[in-house]
Amino acid sequence: MKIVQLAALIERVPPRRYGGIERFVHYLTEELVRRGHEVTLFATADSKTKAKLVSSAPHPLREMHVADTAAFTLLNVARVYNNAAKFDIIHNQLDYFALPTAALSETPTITTLHGSINLENKHIYKECEDQNFVSISNAQRKGGENLNWRATIHHGIPVEKFPYSDKAEDYLLYVGRISLEKGTHIAMDVAKALNKKLIIAAKLDKADVDYFNQYVAPRLYNEKISWVGEVGDEERNKLMSKALCLFHPVTWPEPFGLAMVEAMACGSPVIAFREGSIPEIVENNKTGFVVEKEKEMINAVRKIKLISRKACRRHIEKNFSLKKMADA
Amino acid sequence: MKIVQLAALIERVPPRRYGGIERFVHYLTEELVRRGHEVTLFATADSKTKAKLVSSAPHPLREMHVADTAAFTLLNVARVYNNAAKFDIIHNQLDYFALPTAALSETPTITTLHGSINLENKHIYKECEDQNFVSISNAQRKGGENLNWRATIHHGIPVEKFPYSDKAEDYLLYVGRISLEKGTHIAMDVAKALNKKLIIAAKLDKADVDYFNQYVAPRLYNEKISWVGEVGDEERNKLMSKALCLFHPVTWPEPFGLAMVEAMACGSPVIAFREGSIPEIVENNKTGFVVEKEKEMINAVRKIKLISRKACRRHIEKNFSLKKMADA
Numbered sequence: 110m111k112i113v114q115l116a117a118l119i120e121r122v123p124p125r126r127y128g129g130i131e132r133f134v135h136y137l138t139e140e141l142v143r144r145g146h147e148v149t150l151f152a153t154a155d156s157k158t159k160a161k162l163v164s165s166a167p168h169p170l171r172e173m174h175v176a177d178t179a180a181f182t183l184l185n186v187a188r189v190y191n192n193a194a195k196f197d198i199i200h201n202q203l204d205y206f207a208l209p210t211a212a213l214s215e216t217p218t219i220t221t222l223h224g225s226i227n228l229e230n231k232h233i234y235k236e237c238e239d240q241n242f243v244s245i246s247n248a249q250r251k252g253g254e255n256l257n258w259r260a261t262i263h264h265g266i267p268v269e270k271f272p273y274s275d276k277a278e279d280y281l282l283y284v285g286r287i288s289l290e291k292g293t294h295i296a297m298d299v300a301k302a303l304n305k306k307l308i309i310a311a312k313l314d315k316a317d318v319d320y321f322n323q324y325v326a327p328r329l330y331n332e333k334i335s336w337v338g339e340v341g342d343e344e345r346n347k348l349m350s351k352a353l354c355l356f357h358p359v360t361w362p363e364p365f366g367l368a369m370v371e372a373m374a375c376g377s378p379v380i381a382f383r384e385g386s387i388p389e390i391v392e393n394n395k396t397g398f399v400v401e402k403e404k405e406m407i408n409a410v411r412k413i414k415l416i417s418r419k420a421c422r423r424h425i426e427k428n429f430s431l432k433k434m435a436d437a
Numbered sequence: 438m439k440i441v442q443l444a445a446l447i448e449r450v451p452p453r454r455y456g457g458i459e460r461f462v463h464y465l466t467e468e469l470v471r472r473g474h475e476v477t478l479f480a481t482a483d484s485k486t487k488a489k490l491v492s493s494a495p496h497p498l499r500e501m502h503v504a505d506t507a508a509f510t511l512l513n514v515a516r517v518y519n520n521a522a523k524f525d526i527i528h529n530q531l532d533y534f535a536l537p538t539a540a541l542s543e544t545p546t547i548t549t550l551h552g553s554i555n556l557e558n559k560h561i562y563k564e565c566e567d568q569n570f571v572s573i574s575n576a577q578r579k580g581g582e583n584l585n586w587r588a589t590i591h592h593g594i595p596v597e598k599f600p601y602s603d604k605a606e607d608y609l610l611y612v613g614r615i616s617l618e619k620g621t622h623i624a625m626d627v628a629k630a631l632n633k634k635l636i637i638a639a640k641l642d643k644a645d646v647d648y649f650n651q652y653v654a655p656r657l658y659n660e661k662i663s664w665v666g667e668v669g670d671e672e673r674n675k676l677m678s679k680a681l682c683l684f685h686p687v688t689w690p691e692p693f694g695l696a697m698v699e700a701m702a703c704g705s706p707v708i709a710f711r712e713g714s715i716p717e718i719v720e721n722n723k724t725g726f727v728v729e730k731e732k733e734m735i736n737a738v739r740k741i742k743l744i745s746r747k748a749c750r751r752h753i754e755k756n757f758s759l760k761k762m763a764d765a
Contacts, residue, residue, distance in 0.1 A: 165560065175557055176557065177555075177557040177558055179507050179534070180533060180557050180558040180560070180561050181557070181560070181561075183533060183534065183536070183537050183561055184560050184561040184564055186537045187536060187537035187540065187561060187564045187565055188564060190537060190540070190541060191537075191540060191564065205508060205511060206507070206511065208511070208515060209511050209514045209515035209518060209519075209537075209538040210537040210538045210540075210541060212515065212518070212519060212538075213518060213538060213541035213542055214541055227505075229503055229504065229505040229508050229509070230505055230508040232493065232508070232509070232512050233508050233509075233511055233512040233515060236512055236515045236516060236519065237515055
């Protein structure tokens with residue numbers, strides 16, 4: 110099949126560092142190529158792929174500090190749909206940005222939704238509800254129950270590429286992005302209550318600087334807590350394979366948390382709140398602990414050795430493999 | 438004809454206070470209705486119009502403090518194009534936001550461009566250059582010379598609604614928005630150099646607060662300079678009709694400055710830099726002064742009495758009437 114992958118331009122595919130969505134697009138694109146499909150990836154020019162690449166920006170918009178990101182995103186949409194007749198199917202990874210245009214195209218579009226449906230964007234999803242949607246968790250459908258959902262497909266990863274370690278070192282790990290909704294300060298408070306080492310491997314966006322100054326910076330006056338900035342894949346995987354556990358204290362209904370899957374592949378259990386997709390990803394008491402309150406997080410760390418690291422790896426091999434995702 | 442006016446949702450049509458684009462859309466919509474066209478205005482629910490109104494937001498997005506404005510803008514686009522078959526022509530006032538979708542619609546779209554073409558958006562205009570564009574000044578075409586321009590149509594206003602005054606009071610006037618590119622601090626410096634009263638009737642957006650704190654606030658320690666905030670139409674027109682002149686020290690190639698036209702209609706000459714559309718709007722030495730440097734602005738104020746206020750009014754009646762715009 111002639112397949113378009115219409116990717117975001119904010120990060121490279123795959124991302125240099127942070128970027129769960131772009132990591133997913135990368136895994137899927139390469140697997141589809143491997144299976145013999147004729148895939149065209151619409152992404153940044155510096156993306157790495159075996160698919161045909163059409164670029165609408167030389168570098169990731171985040172690195173270029175582009176102010177008007179919508180102009181580039183809609184350029185990418187226009188490039189795809191102005192050439193839609195050449196393709197059998199368009200796989201949209203841009204959430205609602207492609208929907209008004211997709212509605213008018215003769216080439217079918219399938220939208221894998223990455224964001225959540227909220228008060229501000231629910232109207233455009235409703236207006237376009239007849240289009241084809243794939244959710245990345247069942248929880249994600251909340252607020253958009255009437256959309257034409259075709260399936261829920263959990264993200265899969267090439268498990269064999271993630272280094273597994275049976276033995277942990279004595280530190281807690283937080284990865285991703287520093288922000289209120291990701292709960293960075295909660296991870297710090299739990300580490301402090303336990304007097305445990307915490308490594309924060311995360312980026313800081315401009316939009317989150319107020320949060321950082323108010324909530325995170327004061328908590329860095331603790332020599333057991335270290336913020337190592339954004340890290341590349343190799344270092345990130347190493348940190349994951351040696352962590353006592355991954356802390357994922359997000360406080361909003363995250364549609365999917367790829368980092369949790371990657372951490373478990375490396376053997377690291379996950380401690381997270383019962384929010385959004387998390388109960389679908391972490392098996393409570395088997396591959397980590399899904400809790401309600403901060404206090405329970407403290408207890409969860411105390412009993413983390415009860416979780417088998419091998420079970421974490423197996424859970425991902427069985428349920429979140431690239432093969433399973435691409436088959437779906 | 439069955440005409441769609443696809444308006445922005447950031448302000449009401451007409452705007453409560455600030456909003457040159459929404460003022461233009463209002464004038465044009467009402468004139469088309471008056472001429473017997475069947476017009477449907479896609480705008481905020483609180484808009485005032487004799488056209489049929491389809492709303493995609495209850496209030497202006499600015500007043501609602503919407504974070505994800507693109508979701509509403511694209512909702513508005515989707516609503517128009519999902520119903521395009523009911524209309525003869527779609528008049529797009531959203532700049533590039535409608536272009537990817539317009540390209541696929543059987544109903545023709547004409548885009549009156551309001552913004553300027555810059556390094557970030559020039560690619561999407563190029564991708565969609567075969568669509569129909571109207572420029573609001575000749576200067577606006579810079580950087581997009583290859584677009585399929587159908588005409589340049591200067592904004593027109595219902596001149597009879599603007600109060601003309603033959604006599605000025607002894608103050609300079611600045612209206613619109615406080616921002617670096619609008620040159621608020623330049624107006625303040627010129628007023629200070631002349632020891633003249635300056636009234637600043639302008640809004641302050643969140644994005645411009647840094648500029649305000651650094652450049653504007655310190656210059657407010659001058660009792661001859663007063664910032665009166667955003668003002669409504671009536672007060673604004675009154676200020677314009679009594680001003681010695683309108684100061685319009687924009688430092689970027691503004692595609693069109695509706696406030697200049699309105700001020701001249703009220704009898705107020707305009708002093709502005711030779712940027713963008715300004716030489717097309719202000720007749721140098723006849724309806725104001727078009728200058729190169731800040732120092733010349735000072736001299737221009739000194740000789741402002743040489744400009745006939747009646748000539749300003751006549752210039753607008755002749756060249757920037759609503760009739761002339763709607764005929765075009």
